[in-house]
Amino acid sequence: MRQNRIMTSTQNSWTRPRSFLLIIALYAVALTGMLLIASAIGTDHPVKGLIVGFAASVAFLYLASQIVQNGSTFDAWWSVIPPVFAIWLFFVLDDADAFTDGDLRRLAVAVCATLWGLRLTANWAIGWTGMGHEDWRYRMLYETAPMPRWAVSLTSVHLFPLLVVTLGSIPMAIVASHSGRSFGILDILAVVVALTGVTIQQFADLDLRRFNRTKKSGDVLNTGLWSRSRHPNYLGEMMWWWSLWLFTLAAHPAAWWAGVGALAMTVMFFAASIPLAEKRSAERRPGWEAYQAVTPMVFPRLRKNP
Template sequence: MSRGASLLRVTIVYVIAIAAGLAWLLWGPATDHLWLDGLLADLIATLVVFAGSRIFRNSSVYDAYWSVIPPLLAFYWWVAADAGVNDVRWWLMMIVLLAWAIRLTANWIRTFPGMHHEDWRYPLVRERAGRFGVVADLMGIHVFPTLVVFAGLIPVYVVATRAGEPLGWLDYLACAVGIAALTLETVADLQMHSFIATRSPGQVMQSGVWSWSRHPNYFGECGIWLSMALFGLAAYPGAWWVFVGAAAMVTMFLGVSIPMMEQRSLERRPEYSQVVARVSRFFPRPPKKGSLQTTRA
């Protein structure tokens, strides 16, 4: 299957998924809680994407869902809450969220080679689950990240439903954190794309922002959700729980994604251990003393 045909199939799955979620919001039984309505619609759309993953035998069909759904949920809450168009906090937050969603989705489109390719982690998850592979696929690869992203959107819901709170320094801090995180993610991706295009077999990326963090893209991703949490706190002072989603993101990356990637890198490139000894795992900081030349593994 060609790349174009693969992207078309993913797009069709997403259109059906979004339509299913929207149908629930428009004609399904209301819960009297906008956040719960949004969650149920999100889960329904996720189930549709899961069905698409099973039909095409490729769970990477889900990958772009991470960045496609958040702006749609945000605007649903904003419209349903009748917040009005003059809430500056809302638009500051949405500038960050939309820029993030466009960048991440475009990056996925750029790097998705087609249906013949599936993220290497997904078969591993299914294999480890044995006869419960389908359950692991549904809950671990589809539903779990949907719930984590939804938790990250809790402060977005707060901002959408609490229009009118005065703008303050925390809003500008939130915007600055979001722009910085978006810039870091963008630079990290561009540097990695350039490296992949020119690297020799066995080389390890450890230059640019990758010399300060072994996973700067993940650090930037968590910064985006921290930005959302700060916006939520500005709209609802004292609501510490708006940070739950950002904390869940950090926990997922540090507890699941990064360990899996680190183990794979060490198995495939033994000299990656030199990078581990020199470069910070997550939080960017100057590298320890030692050569930062690309290492042949």
Template sequence: MSTLVAARRSHGLVRITIAYVIAVAVAAVWLLWGPTTSALWLDTLIADLFATLVIFAFSRGYRNSSFYDAYWSVIPPLMLVYWWWSGDLGVGDIRSWMVAIVVMVWAIRLTANWVSTFPGLHHEDWRYGMIRENAGRWSWPADLFAIHLIPTIQVFIGMLPVYVAVTRPADGPFWLVVVAFVVGLGAIFLEAVADRQLRGFTVTRRPGEVMDRGVWGWSRHPNYFGEFSFWVALALFGVAAAPSDAWWLFAGAIVMLALFEGASIPMMEKRSLERRPGYQAVIDRVPRFVPRPPRSASRG
């Protein structure tokens, strides 16, 4: 890595770190000294939205909405710690430790992966520019809601089963906690493998070449499937704590599935088809989302 590239990365990471320190400080001030509601989860949501607005201000100031990228993985473990600390279960609760391990491993891995691939503030996720461009004169509200506030709310909904798991005495079977733990770590492992294989492919790929090796040969989006499975695991932790609330505890996982299937995957597929003519053959052969053996290539 050249000195100039390293300097640009360092400069960007320092600016983003400052933004997150300020955002978390604003949220903490609100939670500690701001007006409260009758619900801990609602107080947290309000603080979460204030922190998001801080990141949005930095995104607009630097004209780069990728300031928000790390928010997805940085904030959830802070929520978990705050909820656990505010509840009555105490540090000896094994179930809380198990969900905490899954969330922390997920957050550390995802954040580290983002840091390792971060090129600097000259780069912005191509999807953000597409969203603003498609919004036309409404690009500013699209930036605020579609890129910042809505993802924050989606992640918060996905974290509500964790709120249940670390604030309520368990009312469900422990074996389901074990299942959730295994599913969560398995999902994180799948994401890690997919990201590692993709990085290796990126280094050696030829122009127009399509990734269809390893887990990418079993699913066109194994990283998204792994991420969805992680949120399913959190839902299972919630159900293990409060089985009677199972009817709504999967709402976060469903929201994530809708995000991936309704927005992220279609955008990725469209871009790949435009840039890589061979991608249609991958679509014809490799499953879209749920990993399974690929279909045999058609013969002419």
């Protein structure tokens, strides 16, 4: 109990501007270190360099989170890394002699990743209140997991995202290293799926932000995209990761197995993120069961609820 009071006091001493300055400084150090490591390993092994650098950045941010006692210092790193991967691979493997179909595909991946990352990071920044806030899921894990807080933070908050983001980013490496196939229908489909996913996320988050400004205790969001799906934001997120797999099939069909990354993301949402959110909503919102009965969990119906 005394430790919790100390942690709360430490978190509450941070103003929002000061909190953002801390995150910017931490991420600048983490990103610089990551790219220096990738450069040191060399352009002959760009993917290895990125993965080792990413792991080092996670270790650094984990140590920082232990100092400030807040796992949410890591939250936005999730949306920073994939664009960095995509942009790095585009420039490192760029053919200076000619702009090929492989370059166009890598550029498409980099653009889609950047749009996704910018939108997700901006949404986090708008909603984040500062170091006084820590994700409710982390707090729940700290209280229920049969291990110390530092171990929960290491395994569940830092190492698990390291694993799933690395798996999810495998398609970028395959696209970057296979440039022989023409830019075609599968690439166009991948772009459409990626941008549709980002758009769904954006409108879902706008609906949620408007709802949060006026909601009363126990209210249920059942308008906009949320009238067709209970988790449209997660649907958009999964679509974006599966779009990377489509890019992989376009670049190198034999690497169909790279869908393991998007599959890992999907399993994470269906096995952990969605059940936790559903349980919390059922406990806090009296009208949740009625909403749940008429609204699909993820995949939307074409018509609005009756």
